[in-house]
Each structure stands twice: as structure tokens, then as C-alpha cells.
Amino acid sequence: MTKYKTHLLVCGGTGCRASASDDIVENLKQELENKGLQDEVQVVMTGCFGFCEKGPIVKVSPDNTFYTQVKPEDVTEIIEEHIIKGRQVTRLLYKDPKKKETVADSKHMDFYKKQIRIALRNCGFIDPENLDEYIARDGYMALGKCLSEMSPKDVVDQIKESGLRGRGGGGFPTGLKWEIAAKNEADQKYVVCNADEGDPGAFMDRSILEGDPHAVLEAMAICAYSMGATKGLIYIRAEYPLAIKRLIIAIDQAREYGLLGKEILGTDFEFDIELRYGAGAFVCGEETSLIHSMEGLRGEPTIKPPYPAEKGYLGKPTNVNNVETYANIPIIINKGANWFNKIGTEKAKGTKVFALAGKINNVGLIEVPMGTTLREVIFEIGGGIKDGKKFKAVQTGGPSGGCLTEKHLDTPIDFDNLIAVGSMMGSGGMIVMDEDDCMVSMAKFYLEFTVEESCGKCSPCRIGNKRLHEVLEKITGGKGEMEDIQRLRNMSNVIKDTSLCGLGQTSPNPILSTLDNFYDEYLDHINDKKCHAGQCKDLMTYFVIEENCVGCTACARVCPVGAIAGEKKQSHFIDPSICIKCGACEERCKFDAIIVK
Amino acid sequence: MAKIKTLADLKKMREDLQSKVDLREKADSPESYVQIKVGMATSGIASGAKDVMDFMIEALEKRNVEAVVTQTGDMGYCFAEPTIEVKKPGEDPIVFGYVNIQKADEIIEKYIKLGELVEGIIPVNYQVIDDK
Structure with missing residues (x-):
């Protein structure tokens, strides 16, 4: 085996690939060969590093140099300067926008300082298309430990004790879910992974599947062992071609190594996984809809109970967990529940991955312990608001969540705290808004999304959301009346109370939370017919200031x-x-x- | 690829494969390992720094010393090439000059393993801006 002296890790997430990281890998390999260094330097395409704002990223090990915004044509310089002469290419290093200094390695970057990577532990570290690298990082050891040392009940107890809660949005205790599925007797049971990530701006599940697919496969096998299932299904949206490709490779490799299939690791445990593709309907992230869609039926929810743990896929007991939830499982088994439950807050253990988007300097994927404040996430890790503008609000929880303002910045983030202040964790999307964003338009944007994505089965969601959207159109169109506010509130409450599934039960949240936090902005739109953020076109008028106009006719x-x-x-x-x-x-x-006025 | 039949097989495989990625793991916390920097400027390479570096990487691994070997630019001691800097966890770095393979072997056995100083130490005659 060749012993490489240097590893070049190139980000192969969807974001960086869109900026030609494929070509970077090609050029690196070519250039190394030209210089005869191919046996000394290894080029590895990894999963997402999270710092998408500055992608494509190339990290050099062992000296831990972190190059940002690398272009394929920079490759020659990296090889000649860094690899051959041992001098960093300063112009490609990260520049701290606050201190105006270059930072050579990721450890000293504000973006990474406060992060703890559990679910993302292998993203940006291993080659996701190579099972050997996963095994080198204790891969499938957790499954081995479960099969050889633990009874199915021990596994459930470990997960329960760890305090892990569902990362898909609801925050239901994972161990409890597994326990219920384990208790229900049946000739066949199913383990399902919900990879139907639909919140606008959220991409953590995709990044985990792209960067560390085996972690999810291993966790599903562990879950199967705990509940007595032999079949696993991953429901993934067809819009995620790279994640699908890497999953297929991972499943094939795991089968080849005998880590999926019959008699796994010499025991009588058998388990195999198949993929099911979704067409990208938001409602299919809801577990009953997801199951119906996998069965070949329309993606529509049904009333719970019965819960999937009793009657799920094909009427059999089924456990559905989200990708990020699964990604936490192997390390909990390896390091123990007591390691995991020391991280986080009293009621929310571990970490959460957030996707930072919007008017923030460091757009990207981060993982922080539960209980980190919004201020730390937005201003320290996220680097603050773009172009020195003023922070206005942050939207969390996607179309089901709400917006949080300045006064919530010091709230420690966990499931219950976010609900208490009128938003929710959701799958972890965070969209940051500045003074130029109109909150009424923001609420309208999310309602537009829910109207589009409502499956139409129940009337409160199908008709109610449409009506809500119409009222918002009226207000942003300059025709709002004071009665509209009451109308919005009444309808919102009815829709929340009477909708069939989570989609409708949470869809009015963006309206209710903006009404609570930005009531004045609604009044400006209704009474003064003004949108101070300048986003509602119907409320704006363009004027010529006579004194300034020289009559050059350029405008005309x-x-x-x-x-x-x-x-x-x-x-x-x-x-x-x-x-x-x-x-x-x-x-x-x-x-x-x-x-404009 | 043969199937992994038992947990013992998997563990064995992990041991064998770990060396493939340990370079990356060490990179995340270099301060907890012995860090060795080999001066690989033109003068260093001309005096055989590359062979020294190859030797150090292989020898350290064979002798089970947890270390990170990186190359660096010219340290300025061109009269004493090849030069290497060795920093043990929690200690100040020490620069050795005229390091050939024999000397490298001595450094590993005496200084790194036992903490005994060996001949060829170059007193550090500058400060780096990080110290200020």
C-alpha cells in the first residue's frame, strides 16, 4: 500500500461541484502526475465542508491549510508552491472579514470555532464513495457492537437514554419511537429513512447523504436490529441526483462487504435497503404521506393514529426517521448514551445542523450544540449581516416556522424554546433577513409555497391557505383594510386546529409570528399604504426630484x-x-x- | 472484495485501514502529536531533505511514534541543510541542522523518544510574529 504524505481534500458537495470542483480534482490529479507526485499526494473528493459561501474548498492535510474559492486554474500554483516548495498560496486563504487577516486553517476560523460536528463528523473528511475510509473511521463498528454485545432492548434503551430527538422537525424522542415499533409484533417490519427534505433553504440531509452515506445505512441496520425488521427503504427526492448516486454506490459496497444482506458479521441478522424516489412534493415529508407515496398511492396524509409504528408501510409496523437523526445513531452506540446526553440542553441533547441562508455573510451548513444562541449562530459563526446592514429577523423552521427578531437573539436554540417564542426548529433552515426585507411579503412567500404544496385532501388546508394568501395579496397590493388582520388571525387559528396533517397545522405560522413581531409593518401596509422595505411594488411610486433633474433624457x-x-x-x-x-x-x-417612496 | 464475516474481521480491517486516514485526523489536532517540519526549500532539497522526510515518515510509523510530518519553506539556515524543526506536545520547538538519515534516526530514538538532546541543535535566533 502506498503511503501518501499529503492528502488534498476537495469538497464534492453539490454546491462546490456546481463551481467546478470536479475539474479541480481532475486538474490536481493531472498536475500531480505531471510532476511525478501521484504516489505521494492523495486527492480525495469528500462531502460538504459546510462553508459553502467560500466554496470550492480544498483542504491540505497534515498541515491543515484551508483554501477557499479555488478555481480549476489555481491548481498549478497550489501544487508548485504548496506541495513542492511548502509555501502556502496566501491569496487563496480565508480572510477574516472583521480582522482583515488571513486565516490559514479551519480551526482558527470563526465559522468553525463554535461548531461540534457529530452528524457531519465525516463530511469533508472521508471519500463518501469509498467504504474503506468509512471503516477506518470506526464505520460499522456500532452495528458490530449491537449485534455482538447488545440485545435489541439494550439498543433501544441506549437511544432512549441518549435523549436523541427527531431532527426532521417534530422533535419526537427517537428511542421511544423505536420502542413502540419494537413492541408491535408482525411477520414483517420496515425501517424507513425520510430523505424528502423540502424546507426552502434546508440542505443538511442532502449533505449528509452526499458526504457520509454509510452512516445512514449503518444506523438503519441498527434500528432494524432493535425492532426486528429485515427491510429498509430510503425515500429520497429525485432532485438529489448526487445523493442518490452516492447512496447507490454505498449500498452496493455494503452488500459486497457483507454488511448488508444475510448473516451480517457472522450472525443470523439480515437486513437490506432499497431506494424509493419521490417527485418532490413537500407533503411527502409527512410520514403517512411518505408511506403512501412509497406504496404507489397518492402522497396524501391519513389521520394518526394508527401511527406508522403500528400500521405503516403495507400495513406493517414501520419506523420512520429523518436522515440527520440516523446520522447521530452510530456514534451514540460507539461512545455511549452518556457521552451524547452531556452535550446540549436539559431537554434537547446533542447537536443540530443548520443551513444558514439569506442576508448572512457565511452562507453554509453548520452544526452546533443545542442551546447555542441565535446571536452566536448568526453573528459569530455566520459572520453577521451582509454589507453591514441591520439585522431584522431570522426565519426558522421553513414554511411551518416563524420569524424571530432582535429580542429573541439570546434565546438558546432548542425544540421547546423555539416553540415558546412562536417559531420552531423544523429541519434546521435559517433564513436571515435585513432591513430591506418586507415581513408581509415574507409571509406571503411562504403561503404561496404552502398553497402550491397542499395536497388538497382536507379543506382547511386546501381552501384556507388559499384564502390567507389572497388576503396577503390584498394587503401587499395596497387594498388592505383593518378587518383583514382579524380575518388572518381567525382563519389561521381554524386552519391550525382543523387540518389533517402537519403541513396545514403549521402553515399559518409565518403569518401569526409576523403579526406578533411586526404588527406595525402590517399597519403601514394597510393604513399608510407604504412598504418601508421597498419590496411591495404596488405600494411604491417613482418620483423625479425637479431640482436634481438636468433633463438628460436618459430615464425616458x-x-x-x-x-x-x-x-x-x-x-x-x-x-x-x-x-x-x-x-x-x-x-x-x-x-x-x-x-422611490 | 471478500465479505467481512465476523466482527473480528471488521476490527482487523479497521486497524489496517486506519493509517489511510490518520494523517487527516492528526491534522485536526496537531498540537497533541510530535510535529516535525522539514525545510524543503531548494537548498534543503539539494542537500537531501526529501530523503530525510521520507525516512522520518516511514520510521516514525514503524516505531509507533504518533507524529505529523510536514514540509515547510526555507528556515534560513542554509549552511546547515537539511534542517528540521521538532515540536513535542507542550514543549518549545527545537531546530536541528545537518540532518541526514543517520541523524534523523538519532533524533527519533534519543530526542523524540527519550527527551535527550542530540548534537546539531541550532539556537533559534528570531521571533515569529505570532509570539508578539
Whole structure:
């Protein structure tokens, strides 16, 4: 076996691949060969490093240099300078925006300092398409430990004691779920992995599957052992081609090694996994809909009980967990429940992965212990708000969640705290908004999403959300009345109380939480017909400031609808009845003579 | 690939494979290992630094010394090439000059393993900005 002296880890997540990290790998290999270094330096394509803002990432081991925003053409310089001469390529190092200094390794970057990586432990570390590297990192040892030293009940007890709760949104105790599924007797039981990640902006499940697929397979096998199942299914959306590809490779390798199939590790335990593709319907993240979709039926929910643990896939007891939940299992078994339950808060143990998006400097994927405050996440790890603007709100929990403001920044993040302040954990999407974002429009955006994604089975969700959306359209369109606020509240409460599944039960949350936190903004839209963030076009008017206008006619020439009139070298005028508020004139004017109000 | 039949097989396989990724694991916490930097500038390479580095990596692994060997640029002691810097956990780094394979062997056996100083130490005559 060749002993490599240096490893070059290149991010192979979807984000970095979109920025040509494939080519970087190719060029690196080529360049190493040109220099005759292919036996000394290993190039590894790994899963996501999380720091997507600065991708593609190339990390050099063992000296731990962290190169950001690498382009395929930078490869020659990296090899010649770093690998051959041992000098870091300074221009590719990360620059701390606050201190204006370059930081050579990830350990000293604010982005990584506060993170603890449990679910993402192998992402950005191993080659996800190589089972050997997973085994080198204690892969399948947890399964081995369960099969040889633990009874199924011991496994359930460990998970219960660890305090792990479902990472898909609801936060239901995982051990309890396993226990119920284990108690229900049947000739066949199923273990299902919910990889139907649908919240706008959330991509942690995809990254885990792309970066560490075996962790999920191993966890599913452990779950199967604990409840007496022999079949596993992963329900994954077809829009995740790379995750699907790596899962298929992983399943094949695990079968080849005998880690899936019959007589696993010399015991009589058998387990195998198949993939089921979803067409990308949001409601299929709800477990009963997901099961129906896998059965070939329409992706619609049914009333619980019966819970899937009693009657799930094909009417048999089924355990459904989310990808991130599974990714925590092997390490809990290896290190013990008491290791895990020391991390986090009293009621929420372990860590949570968040996807940072929106107006934040460090867009990416992070994993922090439960109980970390929003301020730490947004301002320390996330690097604060883009372009020095002012923080306004952060939306958590996707379309089911709510928004949190300045006054919530010091709330320690866990399931219960977020619900107490009117939002929820959800799957971990965090969309950060600044002063230029209109909260009424934000609520409207999420309602648009739920209207689109409602399966239509129950009327509160199908009709109610549509009506809510119409009221928001009316308000943002400048036709709102004070009664509309009461209407929104009443309908929201009815929809929450009467909808069949989680989609409808939570869909009014963005409205209710913006009403609570940004009531004045609704009043501005309704009473003053003003949107101070400048996002609601119908509430804006473009004006020419006469004193500033020199009559250059630039605006009139750029206006696509001919709404601007005026003689040369004389002040111009915008006809509001023709103006479509595209903003082209404002952009073109060199004299600041056009403003929006 | 043959199937893994027992947990013992899996454990054995893990032991064999671990060396493939331990370089990356050590990189995450280099301060807890012996860190060795080999000066690999033109003058270092010309005097055989590359052979020394290869030897150190192999020898340390064979002798079960947990260490991270990296290359670095010119340390400025061109008269004494090849030069290497050795930093044991919690101790100040020491620079050795005129390191050939024999010397490297001596450094591992005496300084790294037993903490005895060997000849060829170059007194550090500069500060780095990190110290200030």
C-alpha cells in the first residue's frame, strides 16, 4: 500500500461541484502526475465542508491549510508552491472579514470555532464513495457492537437514554419511537429513512447523504436490529441526483462487504435497503404521506393514529426517521448514551445542523450544540449581516416556522424554546433577513409555497391557505383594510386546529409570528399604504426630484413603457398610471433625481 | 472484495485501514502529536531533505511514534541543510541542522523518544510574529 504524505481534500458537495470542483480534482490529479507526485499526494473528493459561501474548498492535510474559492486554474500554483516548495498560496486563504487577516486553517476560523460536528463528523473528511475510509473511521463498528454485545432492548434503551430527538422537525424522542415499533409484533417490519427534505433553504440531509452515506445505512441496520425488521427503504427526492448516486454506490459496497444482506458479521441478522424516489412534493415529508407515496398511492396524509409504528408501510409496523437523526445513531452506540446526553440542553441533547441562508455573510451548513444562541449562530459563526446592514429577523423552521427578531437573539436554540417564542426548529433552515426585507411579503412567500404544496385532501388546508394568501395579496397590493388582520388571525387559528396533517397545522405560522413581531409593518401596509422595505411594488411610486433633474433624457430612453415625459434640458415627469415600477430609470439616473417612496 | 464475516474481521480491517486516514485526523489536532517540519526549500532539497522526510515518515510509523510530518519553506539556515524543526506536545520547538538519515534516526530514538538532546541543535535566533 502506498503511503501518501499529503492528502488534498476537495469538497464534492453539490454546491462546490456546481463551481467546478470536479475539474479541480481532475486538474490536481493531472498536475500531480505531471510532476511525478501521484504516489505521494492523495486527492480525495469528500462531502460538504459546510462553508459553502467560500466554496470550492480544498483542504491540505497534515498541515491543515484551508483554501477557499479555488478555481480549476489555481491548481498549478497550489501544487508548485504548496506541495513542492511548502509555501502556502496566501491569496487563496480565508480572510477574516472583521480582522482583515488571513486565516490559514479551519480551526482558527470563526465559522468553525463554535461548531461540534457529530452528524457531519465525516463530511469533508472521508471519500463518501469509498467504504474503506468509512471503516477506518470506526464505520460499522456500532452495528458490530449491537449485534455482538447488545440485545435489541439494550439498543433501544441506549437511544432512549441518549435523549436523541427527531431532527426532521417534530422533535419526537427517537428511542421511544423505536420502542413502540419494537413492541408491535408482525411477520414483517420496515425501517424507513425520510430523505424528502423540502424546507426552502434546508440542505443538511442532502449533505449528509452526499458526504457520509454509510452512516445512514449503518444506523438503519441498527434500528432494524432493535425492532426486528429485515427491510429498509430510503425515500429520497429525485432532485438529489448526487445523493442518490452516492447512496447507490454505498449500498452496493455494503452488500459486497457483507454488511448488508444475510448473516451480517457472522450472525443470523439480515437486513437490506432499497431506494424509493419521490417527485418532490413537500407533503411527502409527512410520514403517512411518505408511506403512501412509497406504496404507489397518492402522497396524501391519513389521520394518526394508527401511527406508522403500528400500521405503516403495507400495513406493517414501520419506523420512520429523518436522515440527520440516523446520522447521530452510530456514534451514540460507539461512545455511549452518556457521552451524547452531556452535550446540549436539559431537554434537547446533542447537536443540530443548520443551513444558514439569506442576508448572512457565511452562507453554509453548520452544526452546533443545542442551546447555542441565535446571536452566536448568526453573528459569530455566520459572520453577521451582509454589507453591514441591520439585522431584522431570522426565519426558522421553513414554511411551518416563524420569524424571530432582535429580542429573541439570546434565546438558546432548542425544540421547546423555539416553540415558546412562536417559531420552531423544523429541519434546521435559517433564513436571515435585513432591513430591506418586507415581513408581509415574507409571509406571503411562504403561503404561496404552502398553497402550491397542499395536497388538497382536507379543506382547511386546501381552501384556507388559499384564502390567507389572497388576503396577503390584498394587503401587499395596497387594498388592505383593518378587518383583514382579524380575518388572518381567525382563519389561521381554524386552519391550525382543523387540518389533517402537519403541513396545514403549521402553515399559518409565518403569518401569526409576523403579526406578533411586526404588527406595525402590517399597519403601514394597510393604513399608510407604504412598504418601508421597498419590496411591495404596488405600494411604491417613482418620483423625479425637479431640482436634481438636468433633463438628460436618459430615464425616458430606458423606460420600457414610455411613462416618462419631458423636454430636453428640462425636468422630467413620471406618469404613475403608466409606470410599472421596474426601477430601470432610478438605476440609470446619474444625478440621483429619481427616488422611490 | 471478500465479505467481512465476523466482527473480528471488521476490527482487523479497521486497524489496517486506519493509517489511510490518520494523517487527516492528526491534522485536526496537531498540537497533541510530535510535529516535525522539514525545510524543503531548494537548498534543503539539494542537500537531501526529501530523503530525510521520507525516512522520518516511514520510521516514525514503524516505531509507533504518533507524529505529523510536514514540509515547510526555507528556515534560513542554509549552511546547515537539511534542517528540521521538532515540536513535542507542550514543549518549545527545537531546530536541528545537518540532518541526514543517520541523524534523523538519532533524533527519533534519543530526542523524540527519550527527551535527550542530540548534537546539531541550532539556537533559534528570531521571533515569529505570532509570539508578539
